[in-house]
Amino acid sequence: MADGKLVDDDTVNGIVLARLQDETMDVLFDGYPRTLQQAETLGTFLSSRGIGLGLVVNIEVPEATLEARVVDRMVCSNKHCGFIYNLKTAPPHVEGVCDLCNSSLKQRSDDTSEAFKGRMVEFNATYLPLRAYYEGMPNYRNVDGDREPDDIHDALVQLFEEQV
Numbered sequence: 001m002a003d004g005k006l007v008d009d010d011t012v013n014g015i016v017l018a019r020l021q022d023e024t025m026d027v028l029f030d031g032y033p034r035t036l037q038q039a040e041t042l043g044t045f046l047s048s049r050g051i052g053l054g055l056v057v058n059i060e061v062p063e064a065t066l067e068a069r070v071v072d073r074m075v076c077s078n079k080h081c082g083f084i085y086n087l088k089t090a091p092p093h094v095e096g097v098c099d100l101c102n103s104s105l106k107q108r109s110d111d112t113s114e115a116f117k118g119r120m121v122e123f124n125a126t127y128l129p130l131r132a133y134y135e136g137m138p139n140y141r142n143v144d145g146d147r148e149p150d151d152i153h154d155a156l157v158q159l160f161e162e163q164v
């Protein structure tokens with residue numbers, strides 16, 4: 001974890017299943033399962049108890065939108081502040097200067113188009129099989145994540161209300 005890598009599947013599954021063991025309430029996961037192996041383990045666990053997944057929601061954002069968020073991102077160089085700006089959607093009042101502490105803004109060394117594309121290849125290798133696993137299920141829903149947070153929130157609320 002210290003080097004920023006994700007925890008391995010067995011560790012994550014162990015933590016989640018131990019927590020679910022005596023759970024009697026409905027559960028909402030955010031960011032789990034993250035791999036096909038995690039999805040299969042969760043599926044096996046639930047079906048062994050006769051429990052079904054209520055809803056699987058995928059908030060999907062086009063790669064071009066994700067890339068713009070990364071490439072246009074600037075961060076405050078003051079490590080006690082670290083405020084994050086976006087040159088297009090949330091720029092500072094004065095170019096290159098943090099609104100909060102007047103320190104200079106910088107781009108992270110890995111926030112380049114090239115580095116982003118490399119990370120997407122890595123991400124898709126895990127994400128695409130996971131999506132394919134759930135996509136065929138009747139309770140799978142895709143939500144357009146390429147819009148304002150309030151609109152995404154409303155779409156999610158509507159999905160959950162349909163479930164009740």
Ligand SMILES: [Zn+2]
Nearest residue numbers: 076081098101
């Ligand atoms: Zn700052």
